[in-house]
Every structure is written in C-alpha cells, then in structure tokens.
Amino acid sequence: EDGGLIVSFGEMLIDFVPTVSGVSLAEAPGFLKAPGGAPANVAIAVSRLGGKSAFVGKLGDDEFGHMLAGILKENGVCGEGINFDKGARTALAFVTLKADGDREFMFYRNPSADMLLTPDELNLELIRSAKVFHYGSISLIVEPCRSAHLKAMEVAKDAGALLSYDPNLRLPLWPSPEEAREQIMSIWDKAEVIKVSDNELEFLTGCEKIDDEAAMSLWHPNLKLLLVTLGDKGCNYYTKNFHGTVGAFAVKAVDTTGAGDSFVGALLTKIVDDHSVLEDEGKLKELLRYACACGAITTTKKGAIPALPTVSEVHGFLKE
Numbered sequence: 001e002d003g004g005l006i007v008s009f010g011e012m013l014i015d016f017v018p019t020v021s022g023v024s025l026a027e028a029p030g031f032l033k034a035p036g037g038a039p040a041n042v043a044i045a046v047s048r049l050g051g052k053s054a055f056v057g058k059l060g061d062d063e064f065g066h067m068l069a070g071i072l073k074e075n076g077v078c079g080e081g082i083n084f085d086k087g088a089r090t091a092l093a094f095v096t097l098k099a100d101g102d103r104e105f106m107f108y109r110n111p112s113a114d115m116l117l118t119p120d121e122l123n124l125e126l127i128r129s130a131k132v133f134h135y136g137s138i139s140l141i142v143e144p145c146r147s148a149h150l151k152a153m154e155v156a157k158d159a160g161a162l163l164s165y166d167p168n169l170r171l172p173l174w175p176s177p178e179e180a181r182e183q184i185m186s187i188w189d190k191a192e193v194i195k196v197s198d199n200e201l202e203f204l205t206g207c208e209k210i211d212d213e214a215a216m217s218l219w220h221p222n223l224k225l226l227l228v229t230l231g232d233k234g235c236n237y238y239t240k241n242f243h244g245t246v247g248a249f250a251v252k253a254v255d256t257t258g259a260g261d262s263f264v265g266a267l268l269t270k271i272v273d274d275h276s277v278l279e280d281e282g283k284l285k286e287l288l289r290y291a292c293a294c295g296a297i298t299t300t301k302k303g304a305i306p307a308l309p310t311v312s313e314v315h316g317f318l319k320e
C-alpha cells in the first residue's frame with residue numbers, strides 16, 4: 001500500500017542528559033547525547049510505524065546538525081526539507097535530572113539555527129506533496145521562523161493537506177506565559193487535528209478542572225478531532241459528533257519523554273490514508289488504542305527517539 005506523505009515541521013535539537021540524577025549541571029560526571037525536538041520525534045515515530053515521513057526545519061552546519069540529519073536519514077525520514085545555517089549553531093538543551101525525577105532545561109538558542117529558517121528557504125514542492133502537515137513547536141516565537149511556520153502551514157493547507165497541531169508548550173522557552181497563550185491561540189483555528197496534554201489544556205483554558213467542558217471551550221469549527229493526553233490515564237477524544245476516553249496500558253514507565261510524540265506519530269500514520277476514522281467512533285477508538293500502545297511502549301525505555309516503537313513491536317505488545 002502506498003501511504004500518503006506526512007510532513008513534520010519545526011525544530012530538532014540535542015538534549016544533553018546527565019548520567020546521574022540529583023546533582024547540578026556543573027556537577028554531572030558525564031552527559032549522554034539524546035536527539036530530540038518534538039516535531040523530529042514525530043517524524044521518526046511515523047517512519048518507524050511504516051508511514052512515509054519528511055522533516056522540514058533548519059539545523060546548524062556543524063557536527064551536531066549533521067549528526068541529527070544522519071539520524072533522520074537512518075530512520076527513513078526524507079531530509080529534502082532540511083536546511084543548514086552557515087552561521088548559527090544547532091539548538092542544544094542541557095538537562096538537569098532532579099532527585100524527584102523532574103527535569104530542568106537550559107537551552108542554547110541565541111539564536112540557534114532552527115530559529116533562522118526563512119520563508120524563502122522552505123522546500124515548497126515537498127510541503128505541497130504532504131497529505132498531513134504536522135507542526136507544534138516554539139518556531140512561533142521569533143522571526144524569521146515564525147513567518148516560515150505560517151507560510152508552510154498555508155502552503156500545505158492550500159495543497160489540501162490535513163493540518164495537525166501539538167502546541168508542545170515548554171514555558172521556559174517563551175518570553176512570557178501570556179505571549180505563549182496568545183501565539184498558540186493565534187494559530188489555533190487553522191488545525192483540523194489538535195493534541196494537547198492535560199497540563200496544556202489547563203494552561204490554555206485557565207480551568208483547574210480538566211473536564212469535557214474545559215476541552216470543548218477550545219473547540220473551533222474547522223476542528224475534526226481534539227485529543228487530550230492524560231499520561232497513565234490514556235486520552236480523551238472529542239469530535240463534532242461524539243467524545244469519550246481510551247484508557248492507557250499498564251506498563252512500568254521508566255522515562256515518559258517522547259510518549260506524546262509517539263502517540264501523535266501513530267495517530268497520523270493511521271489517519272493519513274483513511275480520514276473516515278474521524279467520523280467513525282469505533283474505528284477511532286481502535287486507532288487510539290494503537291496510539292496509546294505506542295505511547296506506553298515509549299515510556300518503558302529511556303530517551304525519546306530510541307524508545308519509539310516499530311510496527312512489529314506494537315503488534316507484539318498488543319498480542320501480550
């Protein structure tokens with residue numbers, strides 16, 4: 001079967017993760033290099049799950065940038081939409097693992113190459129060939145990547161792609177919470193599929209109670225599917241005609257990084273060739289069970305990209 005192309009737009013970076021937790025960045029005895037960036041994770045998730053995948057974004061023309069481009073390529077993700085900036089360097093995140101399991105980030109982005117993608121540099125031919133165009137990153141924050149983001153969305157939409165959005169709110173990256181909310185809401189009514197986490201729902205609505213009413217307050221007329229991910233409680237889904245919950249799989253989670261991206265990758269891989277799932281609750285629930293399985297598997301291994309499952313892993317997991 002010849003699947004339609006899923007294009008993911010946004011940033012890709014390297015997380016430097018300390019080899020021990022509970023110490024400051026300066027005291028860490030060593031770091032592991034973990035490639036990440038939500039849109040890039042989604043691009044790889046799609047490809048591992050058998051979908052046709054491309055990534056659009058900008059990397060530094062440095063060792064890290066070429067390493068990341070290599071990782072996309074190894075994973076079967078089309079790199080024709082990748083630009084390399086001659087001056088700025090690849091984005092980096094330095095992680096502190098706190099004793100309570102929380103993570104703190106320090107970013108190298110002043111500016112990093114991903115922020116310098118211009119509208120003129122976009123590979124429009126590639127974007128026009130997308131059947132699904134997925135975005136969800138901090139590329140809304142500053143120019144010129146903000147204009148590139150808006151143009152890419154428009155071009156994909158005009159060419160008939162289904163637009164999929166995951167705000168991926170990482171508040172420390174935004175100038176202020178107000179600006180984050182404003183910028184996210186400025187593109188809210190363009191997407192036909194939106195995935196938010198329960199925390200993002202709380203942030204965007206200002207509601208403390210994460211219920212159907214809070215979710216539906218974010219509904220807009222172009223929307224076909226709204227998903228609220230709930231970690232080990234699964235996800236809630238909302239369409240124009242029905243809504244409900246799909247429970248999570250019980251697993252021993254060791255690192256939840258990338259679970260949401262794995263979930264989205266699975267969802268898009270299934271939707272790209274069959275939009276009827278958006279109107280058929282039975283089909284949608286089956287799809288979301290698959291997506292929850294992908295999310296669950298991803299939590300059982302360390303890191304995001306190394307933990308993204310292949311089709312056969314998911315089938316094995318679902319048979320157990």
Ligand code: ADP
Pocket residue numbers: 196197198229230231232233234235247248249250251253256258259260261263291292293294295296299
């Ligand atoms: P996000 O990155 O959006 O916050 P979540 O952490 O909610 O994403 O994870 C996405 C999906 O992955 C969830 O809907 C769930 O199905 C699955 N998942 C996440 N954490 C766990 C967990 N601890 N146990 C089982 N499944 C999980």
